[in-house]
Amino acid sequence: MYVSVATEPGGSAPNEDWVGGTPSLALVLDGLSTAGLGTGCRHGVPWYVAQLGSQLVAALATGDRPLADGLAEALERVGRLHPECDLQNPGTPSATVAILRERPGHFDHLVLADSPIVLEGADGITVLTDLRVDEVCQDLRAETEQFATGTPEHRASVARLVAAQRKIRNTPEGYWVAAASPDAASHALTGTVAAADVRSAAVMSDGVSRLVTEYQMATWEGLLAQLRTSGPAALIRSIREVEATDPHGQRWPRYKAGDDAAVAFCSFAQGPQDAALPDGSA
Ligand SMILES: [Zn+2]
Secondary structure: OEEEEEEEOOOOOOOOEEEEEOOOEEEEEEEOOOOOOOOOOOOOHHHHHHHHHHHHHHHOOOOOOOHHHHHHHHHHHHHHHOOOOOOOOOOOOOEEEEEEEEEOOEEEEEEEOOOOEEEEEOOEEEEEOOOHHHHOOHHHHHHHOOOOOOOHHHHHHHHHHHHHHHHHEOOOOOEOOEOOOHHHHHHOEEEEEEHHHOOEEEEEOHHHHHHHHOOOOOOHHHHHHHHHHHOHHHHHHHHHHHHHOOOOOOOOOOOOOOOOEEEEEEEOOOOHHHHOOOOOOO
16 A cells, blocks of 8 residues: 655644554554653653554564554563653553554554544445543543633643543553553454455544544545545645634634644555546545
8 A cells, every 4th residue: 555644743842643654554643641740751752652653563564463462562662662761650651553554455453542544435434443532531521621722721621631531541440542551452443344445544643533523624535535635744734724713722622722643644556446536536
């Protein structure tokens, strides 16, 4: 498959998203916000996602390995890279994971937390995501929406939400993300689809998917069409233009004026049916 990628930070802070592509893999990681709270790690979230992404590519170099096995090994390897840090800290760097892998005749997919994979097939759109994080701490989440983005009150409410999430992160009562323990890999949602059913695909962080899900300024079909015609960097630029119309989160309440954004667009060698697509953009 052909994979094109782009990622941009949402503001002046270092980018905590990571994206990678190989001829057979598309991967996106979205580092969880620390909201200024301690992590027990001197390296930081951008380091963590870069290491985890690289180790995932290495662990999945063998094309038939279950994706969750590769994720477990990558998590273990990253843990071994910083034994001096307090990996038991509940705020240890953590990230969502989304992986799409092509192998002969099939696509394997894995999602852990809310970075979605969107598949475009002959019968329409399929969105693969893991929204368990949305089911916890709903009262504190609602509280953050009462304050204008960027105000001290808003920052404090986001910190309260993150502190509460940390207490149940990677526990059976809460939700699962990639962090220090390889155990989280067994809680990822995985599956396989036939290659013939997929015309294009995109793997993205929620900083990109929110154009559809939160801002409702595009459909999934429109987002994929924009990726196909203009590419991932232009898509992220268009999201920033939308966000600039609502800098304080009044229309679309959110944690940051602009969230880090990462996207990998996957296209495939054209068959005769693709060449006949009516919009001529494939
Ligand atoms: Zn560390």
